[in-house]
Amino acid sequence: MSFGLASPALSALEFAVRAFVDEAQPCADPLDIAASLIRKRAVINRLELDFASDAARFAREYDENCYGDPSPYAWMREHCHMTGGAAVTAVCVGEMAPSLERSVEALRDNRIGLAHLGLIAGTAEGIGRSSTATSTFDETVLLAKAEASTSFKRFRIECAHARHAADREDFLAQQNQEREWSSLRMRSLTDGGLELIGYLDAEGGAVVRTALEPLAARTSADDRRRVEQRCADALVELCTHALDTGTIPQRASQRSHLQVTTTLETLRDLVGAPAGELEHAGVIAAASVQRMACDATITRLLVDVNSAIVDVGRSQRVVAGATRKALNVRDKGCRWPGCERTASWTAAHHVVHWVRGGATDLDNLVLLCNQHHWLVHEGEWQIARRDDGTIIAMPPRPLARLPDDPLAA
Structure with missing residues (x-):
């Protein structure tokens, strides 16, 4: 697709920007870098405002048959290499700028940024188009908050408050619409x-x-x-806890549960044994079967050579209720060093698996949360109990330094 020639002013701007970028020397002093960032952003904001004005005019005159894309936003997303949200914001700013003289002046004076102006424009546009608004948009109030705001996230919240104060009916309708999109x-x-x-x-x-x-x-x-x-x-883990505590609605008069089908050879981890089968998931490794069998209800099925069931035994809980209660009192939660999961968020782990002759008694049981139970079985970690009763955990290989934790911020 071919477009018209650029104006002499735009060509001069392109040349000036190219020359500046090619010839500019990087700042060495951090204070100089900071000052440069502020000035460059001010220039960019002025250009963004001019772009928004053109974008609004382009959107008003857009003809799908001429340009091919279904909307001006789709066209700008493809040809201006921007996101759809950025295109919508640009058009909104361009449309509302003539009625937001104070805010536009604040942007030109570098007292606010384009992001702030975009929120102000969006709030003004939303209140202005609504037939249920009980008050008109007050640019002065929001502009003062934008200039005083040190957090863009906080200013977004202030704009939402302004929308609700002016038109709570439309605000609720939009909120309900978002729920329907879930x-x-x-x-x-x-x-x-x-x-x-x-x-x-x-x-x-x-x-x-x-x-x-x-x-x-x-x-x-x-x-x-x-x-x-x-x-x-x-x-x-959240879903596992809900299943374990029986808070999920029953199905066919039974508590919702995971169903694993396996063989005795798989539980004993014999060479050549088949894998297990987990309902809704397919085939799972023997180590996973053994972890799930640590603290589960076991039903014995006998099959003939044609895999037809010939006998069904009584379902039995591996760790009986009384034993589990005593274990909860003793361990109080996951015993992995440093873990704080409470007893209701744990499973009873057999230090020596019951299929290998390990007893289901307190001396051979320890509470572990989902993650640490997985580490012991599939992750090949080892745990041991000291003479004083504390548990130590040993990795299969030396551990590297942990990276910073985003959730800890």
């Missing part, structure tokens, strides 16, 4: 994994973050998981 798509992958793709409204997102972030914190000084993995594990 979705969670679960797609099973060929390896048995589950892909999650979704969106939560503001309240739903706050609930999920509030629930997951404490569980996603490092559980001990030797927690090597990256933050994304800890968040994923936290979701699994």
